[in-house]
Every structure is written in structure tokens, then in C-alpha cells.
Amino acid sequence: MMKKKICMLGAFAVGKTSLVRRFVHTIFSDVYETTVGVNIEKKVVVVGEEVVDLIIWDLHGEDDFQTVRMSYLRGASGCIYVVDGTRKTTFDVAAGLHEKACSAIGHIPAVFLINKSDLSESWEMNPDKFDPFKKIGYAFFETSAKTGANVEEAFQHLARLMVG
Amino acid sequence: MKPEQPRKNSPVWSSNTREKDALLELSNRDIRNDPYAELRNLITGPEQLKLVEIQKRLDDPIQRAEEISSVLPDAFLMGMGRDQRIAEALGPAMDSALKTSVRKNPKALVDAIYPILGPGIRKAVAAVLSGMIQSLNRTLDTAFSLRGIKWRLEALKSHRPFAEVVLLHTLEYQVEEIFLIHQGTGLVLQHVSSPSIAPKDPDLVSGMLSAIQNFVIDSFPTETDTSLETLRMGENLSVMIEQSPHAFLAAVIRGRPPVEKRETFRKMLEEIEFKFGTALETFQGDTAPFAILKSRLEEGLDYRVRSDAGRTSPLLWILCILALLSLGYLVYQPIHKNRLWNEFVQNLKSQPGIIVTDYGRDDGEYFISGLKDPLVSAPEEARESFPFQASNIETRWIPFDSQEPALVLKRVETLLQPPETVHFSFSDSCLTADGSATHDWISFFKRKAETIAGVKSTNTERLIDEDVEALYNAAGRLSAITIAFPKESPMPSGGQEEILNQVGAAIGNIQKLSRKTGIDTQIVLTGHTDPEGTEAYNRRLSKDRADSILAYLIERKGITPGGITTLGITSETIAATPLEKLDTTGSKRKVTFKVLYDMAEMELDR
Numbered sequence: 026m027m028k029k030k031i032c033m034l035g036a037f038a039v040g041k042t043s044l045v046r047r048f049v050h051t052i053f054s055d056v057y058e059t060t061v062g063v064n065i066e067k068k069v070v071v072v073g074e075e076v077v078d079l080i081i082w083d084l085h086g087e088d089d090f091q092t093v094r095m096s097y098l099r100g101a102s103g104c105i106y107v108v109d110g111t112r113k114t115t116f117d118v119a120a121g122l123h124e125k126a127c128s129a130i131g132h133i134p135a136v137f138l139i140n141k142s143d144l145s146e147s148w149e150m151n152p153d154k155f156d157p158f159k160k161i162g163y164a165f166f167e168t169s170a171k172t173g174a175n176v177e178e179a180f181q182h183l184a185r186l187m188v189g
Numbered sequence: 190m191k192p193e194q195p196r197k198n199s200p201v202w203s204s205n206t207r208e209k210d211a212l213l214e215l216s217n218r219d220i221r222n223d224p225y226a227e228l229r230n231l232i233t234g235p236e237q238l239k240l241v242e243i244q245k246r247l248d249d250p251i252q253r254a255e256e257i258s259s260v261l262p263d264a265f266l267m268g269m270g271r272d273q274r275i276a277e278a279l280g281p282a283m284d285s286a287l288k289t290s291v292r293k294n295p296k297a298l299v300d301a302i303y304p305i306l307g308p309g310i311r312k313a314v315a316a317v318l319s320g321m322i323q324s325l326n327r328t329l330d331t332a333f334s335l336r337g338i339k340w341r342l343e344a345l346k347s348h349r350p351f352a353e354v355v356l357l358h359t360l361e362y363q364v365e366e367i368f369l370i371h372q373g374t375g376l377v378l379q380h381v382s383s384p385s386i387a388p389k390d391p392d393l394v395s396g397m398l399s400a401i402q403n404f405v406i407d408s409f410p411t412e413t414d415t416s417l418e419t420l421r422m423g424e425n426l427s428v429m430i431e432q433s434p435h436a437f438l439a440a441v442i443r444g445r446p447p448v449e450k451r452e453t454f455r456k457m458l459e460e461i462e463f464k465f466g467t468a469l470e471t472f473q474g475d476t477a478p479f480a481i482l483k484s485r486l487e488e489g490l491d492y493r494v495r496s497d498a499g500r501t502s503p504l505l506w507i508l509c510i511l512a513l514l515s516l517g518y519l520v521y522q523p524i525h526k527n528r529l530w531n532e533f534v535q536n537l538k539s540q541p542g543i544i545v546t547d548y549g550r551d552d553g554e555y556f557i558s559g560l561k562d563p564l565v566s567a568p569e570e571a572r573e574s575f576p577f578q579a580s581n582i583e584t585r586w587i588p589f590d591s592q593e594p595a596l597v598l599k600r601v602e603t604l605l606q607p608p609e610t611v612h613f614s615f616s617d618s619c620l621t622a623d624g625s626a627t628h629d630w631i632s633f634f635k636r637k638a639e640t641i642a643g644v645k646s647t648n649t650e651r652l653i654d655e656d657v658e659a660l661y662n663a664a665g666r667l668s669a670i671t672i673a674f675p676k677e678s679p680m681p682s683g684g685q686e687e688i689l690n691q692v693g694a695a696i697g698n699i700q701k702l703s704r705k706t707g708i709d710t711q712i713v714l715t716g717h718t719d720p721e722g723t724e725a726y727n728r729r730l731s732k733d734r735a736d737s738i739l740a741y742l743i744e745r746k747g748i749t750p751g752g753i754t755t756l757g758i759t760s761e762t763i764a765a766t767p768l769e770k771l772d773t774t775g776s777k778r779k780v781t782f783k784v785l786y787d788m789a790e791m792e793l794d795r
Contacts, residue, residue, distance in 0.1 A: 028376045028392065028474045062404060065396035077474075080376060080396050096403035100374025102474060187474075 028078040029187045031180075032098050034126065035107035036118035037086025040140040043170035044107060045083045048180050053171050060085040063097055070181060072188045079184060087118055095129035102187045104135040105179070110148040110167070111141055116155075123158075134186035136164045138179050143169040273463065353385050356492075362444030363492035368395050369461065369482060371472050372435050375399025378472075378479040381486040398428070398439050431455050433462040435469035440489060447493075457489060530555060540565065541593035551583075558585035564599050565591075590642040597643035604641055605634060611652065618645035628656035628706045660702035660710070664784035667695040667712070672738055674778040676719070679733035681741075681780070692738075692782065693746030699784060700752065711785040714739055715756045719777045724759050732757025738780045 033041040042060050046052050049066045064083040069076060082101070087093050098104070104126055106119040119137065126133075137158060139150060145167075155165055166179040230237075246252050268275040291298050299306075340358060344351040356363070365386045369379040375398075380391035388394075402417045416437075420428035429440045431454045438458045442450070461482060462469065468478045534557065538545050542562030549556065590600070594615045601613055601620060611624040620638050631654055638647045670692055673682045681689075696712055703710040716734035718727040735755035742748040 026476050028374075028476055030374050030376060030396075030474075063397075063400045065393050065400065067390060067392045078392060080392050082396065082400070094403060094407050096407050097400060099403070100371065100376070100399075102374070 026078060027075055027188065028080060029102040029184070030080045030082060030100055031103045031105060031183065031187075032101045032126075033081065033083045033105050033107060034093060034119065034122045035086060036109065036112070036115040037088045039086060039107045039109040039112075039115050039119075040170045041086065041105075041107045042083050044105075044138065044140060044168065044176055045081050047170045047173050047176045049081070051173070053173075068180070070184050072181075072184045075188055077184055077188060079180065087122060093122060093125075095125060098126055098130050101130060101133060103133055103183045105183060106135060106137045108137060108139050108150070109141055110139045110150045111144050113149045113151070116150060120158075134183060136166060136179055136183045136186075138166050138168045138175075140168050140170060142167040142174050143171045277464075356385060357443065359494050360444050361493040361495045362442055362446040362450075364440050364442050364446070364450075364490050366391075366394075366441040367486045367489050368398065368439040368441075369479065369486060370395045370399060370437050370439060371469065372433070372437055374472065374474070376472075376474065376476070378436065378469075378476050379482045379486055381483055381490060383490050383492075395439070398430075402430070402437075429454060431458045433458045435462060435466065435472075454489065457485065461485070542591040542596045544589075554583055556583040556585065559587070560589040561586035562591040562593075562596050563588050564596055564603065592643045594643075597641070601638065601641055601644065605637060607634075615644075618643065619648055620644045620646070621648040622652045624651075625653040625655050625658075628654050654706065656702055656706045657708065660699060660706060660708060663695050663698045663702060664710070667692065667699065667782045667784060670695070670782055672780040674734050674780070676778060677722070677730065679730060679737050681734075681738065689738075689741060690746070693742050693748060696742060696748050696753070696782075697746070700749065703752070708786060710752060712753045713756055713783040713785060714753065715758055715781045715783065717758050717777055717779045717781065728757050728759045730757070731759065734778075734780050 033045060035041050037059065038057060042058070042064060043053060045064070045066050046054070049068045060083060062085055066081045066083065068079045068081065070079055071077070082097060084093050084097055085091065104123075106123055107115075108119045109115040123135070126135075137155065139148075141148075159165065164179075164182055166175045166182070168175040168179055170176065246256070265275060287298075336358075337355075340354045341351055344354040347354070363383065363385075366380065366382040366388055368377055368391060370377050375396050377391045377395035380388070380395070382388040398420075401420070405417050416430070416432045418430055420430070424445075425443055427442050427446070429442055429446065429451060431438045431440075431451065436458065438454055438461075440450075440454055465479065465482075534545060534548050537543050537557070542565035544560040545557060546559040547556075548558070591597075597620075598613055598615050601615070607613065607622070608626050608630060611622055611626050611630075614621045614623070620641075622634060622638075626634070631649065631652060634652075635647065635649065638644055670688060672685055672688060672692070674680070675682050699710055699712060702708075714735040716731035716736075716738075718731045718734075720727075722730075732755065735757060739748075739750065739753060739755050742753075743750055
């Protein structure tokens with residue numbers, strides 16, 4: 026049995042927990058509950074012929090008052106950086122977390138999720154900002170925890186990257 | 190210059206003397222042909238010979254084995270002292286060798302481990318029995334007590350098995366779960382849990398444990414390189430954490446574990462780190478190599494019951510006592526039954542009228558056989574002396590007449606039916622009868638007694654014949670009666686009817702008893718006169734008087750004249766009669782009565 030640790034990173038209220046719930050439990054709730062510390066969930070996926078347990082560490086969102094503990098990232102095989110498409114500052118937070126993570130645990134497989142695609146008309150994200158990350162090989166997914174769009178695909182993509 | 194490599198079959202690498210000699214010959218030939226070879230031989234000749242010797246040693250497996258065997262023990266000792274690599278390396282080889290040896294000759298291994306097998310089995314059995322007794326004790330202790338009822342309610346409310354609730358309350362501690370978690374990733378490598386609990390997803394729990402560790406270390410940094418050792422929730426639940434370079438072991442413990450428990454986990458983790466150090470170091474998420482650790486971790490899932498829970502339940506004591514009593518009864522019952530049986534047989538043997546010839550058990554049934562007088566009651570019917578149900582014994586009695594005095598007497602009593610006035614005694618085969626009985630019964634006794642088994646003679650000296658006695662008594666009463674007559678009259682005086690009735694009754698009775706007893710009697714009626722008158726006249730008158738009475742008795746009282754005689758007594762008769770026989774009482778004009786039993790007396794009277 027293969028087990029892989031994944032960390033969900035991003036600014037507060039970008040929808041990390043909602044994405045995890047959608048992926049793991051196939052549910053969505055409009056009620057916002059801030060994550061304190063870390064939530065851990067598990068989902069079994071199949072990559073090729075390999076059955077993989079994804080242990081998903083849903084870390085609390087980073088803001089002006091609290092920063093993500095890099096020790097939580099230790100041993101992670103992959104990261105998911107979540108950006109709220111309706112708040113352009115959340116990309117900067119994600120980029121900052123990416124930089125901190127790389128310096129803490131090195132370069133590991135990762136994907137970027139531009140969340141809340143169900144509110145795409147309200148997006149204020151400039152796609153050009155993603156180019157540097159795309160150039161170094163990161164995949165970007167426009168997701169919606171509410172509708173489930175691209176959520177499964179994003180996690181599967183990361184799983185494939187991790188299992189190699 | 191590149192050194193010349195030895196060729197296959199080169200004499201240089203050969204190991205036998207012939208090849209060595211060939212080498213020397215070749216060298217000599219080379220020397221003869223080549224001055225350089227000669228020079229080389231001069232310079233390196235001794236070393237080449239040494240090389241040949243060394244090569245020979247290396248090529249000879251026997252010699253090499255001898256050399257290795259001399260240093261191998263020291264090498265093992267040095268290696269074992271340095272680290273565990275030799276043990277690790279030898280482990281699989283020894284396993285394989287052991288399996289092969291067992292396959293070839295299992296008896297050798299059995300003989301080798303026999304000395305430890307017995308104690309080992311005994312210890313295991315004792316441990317299992319101890320566990321069973323503890324479990325039984327605990328169940329009994331809680332089944333009927335107030336505390337037990339409380340716990341049963343708790344089990345109902347919490348929808349948990351009663352046994353689990355009892356265990357929780359009586360446990361000093363129980364290791365419920367053990368997680369082996371990879372230090373770097375926080376991923377669970379192996380997890381075991383007690384069957385009595387419903388574990389949460391170990392992946393999530395281990396992840397959270399890892400997160401908590403990280404949180405604590407980040408939030409509360411210390412100067413020394415310390416780590417989280419214990420998580421405690423309330424008084425009853427804790428998580429004991431032990432760290433190693435590549436993994437940490439978290440044990441979820443309910444209750445208060447002993448201090449040495451941590452040492453146990455530490456050793457377990459050290460062992461895992463030692464054996465799986467490389468696998469842990471290169472862990473990339475594949476937990477398969479750690480699957481074999483499951484049984485090792487399960488060894489840590491133990492528990493200890495509180496000492497007071499080890500107190501023996503009164504119910505257990507009672508049950509034990511009852512069991513012992515039952516066992517004692519089961520053991521005692523056959524012994525007791527056998528003892529009763531022997532006593533019973535001995536009693537029978539000593540009982541008159543019974544001769545036991547054989548006894549014992551046949552197909553589980555008691556039997557007894559012998560001789561038994563019919564007068565003796567059947568022993569199996571005497572319940573007070575017979576220890577078993579009559580149906581449980583088979584009796585085979587042959588009837589016989591016992592010569593025992595008591596039984597002879599009993600037989601006599603049964604056959605002779607004596608009156609209550611007769612008592613028997615029996616001695617020296619002689620039956621003695623005391624008391625009184627009718628003449629008929631005495632006759633019967635005399636006829637029958639000596640025909641009874643065991644009676645050889647009889648004694649009736651002290652046995653009174655009641656009919657003879659009555660005869661004598663009637664005769665006595667008759668003799669005392671006198672009938673008075675007036676002067677010169679042959680007829681009795683008036684007013685004597687009552688006396689005459691008595692005379693009639695007495696004579697009738699005497700005659701009857703005489704017939705019954707067979708004693709010949711003669712009743713003499715004697716007439717008397719006064720002295721006045723002539724002798725002849727008086728003779729006639731006295732005789733008339735006796736005759737008149739006899740006639741009266743025959744006519745009026747129905748007396749038969751047989752055996753009755755009348756006499757007239759005169760002065761001559763009186764003169765010839767001895768003085769002591771003369772009736773000198775009362776009036777001289779009378780009739781008197783006399784009963785004679787034999788002729789001689791009659792003659793005398795006459």
C-alpha cells in the first residue's frame with residue numbers, strides 16, 4: 026500500500042477545506058468555518074495500477090495574523106496551492122507560500138487551483154501572473170468546490186505526479 | 190611495463206609440487222635462454238616461491254577451511270561485540286539450516302528442546318489457567334454485586350458489551366492502540382489495536398499526532414532537542430510517544446500504565462529502527478515492508494487488571510468449596526458405599542440362620558449368596574441395616590434349618606404354638622418346657638417336639654398338667670363334702686339339695702377330667718351310722734345311705750355309675766381301719782366321698 030502526504034496551502038477563505046470535502050466526501054457547504062491548525066482527511070485513489078492513500082493535510086489559511094507552520098509540510102509528497110479567483114491578493118499569498126515551502130522542504134510535485142470557478146464573472150485574476158509557474162511546469166486548474174468542477178482532476182493530476 | 194597476467198593452466202598458479210617443479214624447470218630454461226630472466230630469478234626468486242606457497246594454500250579448500258576454522262570463533266566474538274551485523278547475517282542461514290535439520294531428523298530437535306519444552310508448556314498452561322480464573326473471578330465478582338448491576342446499566346446506556354465495561358473499570362491499564370509512524374512524513378507505517386475497541390482511521394490519527402507534535406515543537410521550543418512524550422486526556426487516557434531517528438511509536442493507553450511500559454516501547458522501537466533503519470530512511474510512502482511488524486506491535490497490546498480486581502470473589506470461593514464438596518462426595522460415595530457393603534456382609538455373616546458363601550460385585554451390581562433359614566427375614570428387607578435399594582442387590586439364598594438355639598426356639602414356637610403359660614429353654618439340644626398347659630397340648634408337645642430340627646430330647650419336669658391339677662382339685666373338694674342323715678334313716682336330711690348339687694357337679698367334673706387325662710379314678714361313697722344298734726343293722730343302714738346318695742346322683746344329676754362305688758362302714762370296719770384313716774369329724778350319720786386313683790388305695794379303703 027502506497028501512502029502520500031499532500032498539503033493544502035493558500036490564503037484564508039480561498040476554499041481549501043471545501044475542496045477537500047468535495048474531493049473526499051463529495052459535499053459542499055456555504056457555511057464558512059475557518060480551519061484552526063490543520064484538518065487531516067484521507068482519500069484512496071488509483072493511479073495506473075497503484076492504489077494510493079492520499080493523506081490530505083488541510084492547513085489553516087495564511088493571513089496577516091497567522092502564518093502557516095512549515096513543519097506541517099515536512100514529509101509531504103505534494104502540495105496544492107489554492108487561489109481564490111475573486112481575490113487577486115490570494116495569488117500573492119499562494120506564491121509566497123510556494124516560495125517558503127520550497128525553501129523548507131524543497132521542490133515537490135504541486136498544482137495550483139484557481140478556485141471558485143462558479144463565480145468566474147467576479148474573477149479579478151490576471152492569468153499572466155501564472156506564467157512564471159507554468160513555465161517551470163506547474164499545472165493550473167480552474168476549480169469549483171461548489172460544483173465540483175476539476176476538483177477530482179486536480180487531485181488525480183497531483184497523485185500521478187507524486188507516484189511518477 | 191604491464192605485469193604479465195597469469196594464464197589459465199599457468200604453472201605459476203598450479204598448486205601441486207609437480208607443477209612447481211615444472212615452473213622451476215621453465216625458469217631455469219628461461220634463465221638459460223634469457224639473461225633477464227636469470228636476473229629476475231636472482232632478485233625475486235624467493236618471493237616467487239612464497240607466492241607459489243600462498244597460492245597453494247588459497248587453492249586448497251581443505252587447508253583454507255582449517256585456517257578459517259582457527260580464526261572463526263575469534264572473528265565471531267569480535268563481530269558480535271562490535272554490532273549486530275553478524276547476528277543479522279547469520280539469522281537467515283540459521284533459519285534455513287534449522288528447517289533443513291528438522292526436515293531431515295525432527296527427533297534430534299525434539300531431544301534438544303525437550304528440557305525446555307515441558308517447563309514452557311507448563312508455564313503457558315498456567316498462564317492460560319490463571320487468565321481463565323481471573324476472568325471467571327471477575328465475572329463472578331461483578332455478576333451479582335451492586336457494582337456489577339451499575340456497570341450493566343452503564344453497558345446498556347452506552348451500547349457497549351458488558352465485558353468491555355467491566356474491563357474498563359477493573360483495568361489498571363490497557364494498551365488499546367499502537368501506531369508506528371514515519372518520522373518524516375507523519376504517515377502510519379503499521380497500526381494495531383485491541384479487539385475490544387473500534388479504532389479510528391489510523392492514517393488520520395497518525396497524521397494528527399504528527400501535526401500535534403509539530404505544533405508543540407514549533408510553539409514551545411526548548412533549548413535541548415526534546416520531543417513530545419505524552420499526551421494526556423483526563424485521568425484515564427494517555428498517548429505514550431517514543432521517538433527514534435526515523436519513526437515514532439505512539440501507544441494509546443487507557444488507565445495508568447507502569448513506568449516500565451515506556452521502556453518496553455523504547456526497546457520495541459529500537460529494535461524496529463535497527464532492523465528497518467534503511468527502509469525507514471528511504472521510505473517513499475510504500476508501507477508494504479513494514480507489514481511484518483504487525484505481530485511485533487501486537488505484543489505491546491497488553492493490559493493489567495487492578496490488584497483489587499484480583500481479589501478472589503466470595504462467590505468463587507463458594508463455587509470452589511461446592512466443587513470440592515462435590516468432588517469429595519464423588520470420591521467418598523464409592524468408599525462409603527463399599528464400607529457399608531462390607532459392614533452389611535459382616536452383619537449378615539454374624540446373623541443366626543445365615544451362612545454367606547459368596548458376595549461381591551458383578552457387572553456393577555452387588556450380589557450375595559449362601560444358606561438362609563426360612564425363619565430369618567430376608568436381609569434386603571431390613572432397610573435400617575441394608576445400605577442400598579433392594580433392587581440394587583441380587584440375593585441367591587438356599588433354604589436350610591439352622592441349629593442355632595435362637596432359631597431352634599423360634600422354630601419350636603412356630604410349630605408348637607404354645608399357650609402363654611408355657612416358656613421354652615433350649616440347651617444341649619434339649620428342649621425344656623416350663624409353666625402349665627392343658628393335658629392335650631402337653632401330649633402334643635411330647636409327640637411333636639423331638640421331631641423338630643435341632644431338638645434331640647425334651648424335659649417337662651417343670652411343666653404342670655392343668656387338667657390333672659383340676660382333677661386333683663375336684664377330688665379334694667369332693668372329699669371335703671359330707672351328706673348328713675337323720676337317725677336310723679337311709680335318706681339324707683332335708684335342706685341339703687345345694688350340697689348334693691355340688692357333689693353332682695364335682696363327680697361329673699372328675700369323671701370328665703379322668704377321661705381327658707387318662708387317669709383311672711374310683712369315687713367311693715361311704716355310708717356311716719352311729720354306734721347304736723346292731724352291727725348287722727348298721728352295716729345295712731350305712732350301705733343303704735351310700736346307695737341312696739348314688740341313686741340320687743344317677744337319677745337327678747345324670748351321673749354315670751361307672752367308676753363309682755358305695756360302701757357301708759360298721760364298727761368292725763372302723764376297728765380294722767388305721768386310726769389316721771378314720772373320719773372322726775362331724776356327725777356319725779353321714780355319707781362321705783373319696784377319690785381313689787389306683788386299685789391299691791381302693792383296696793386299702795375297702
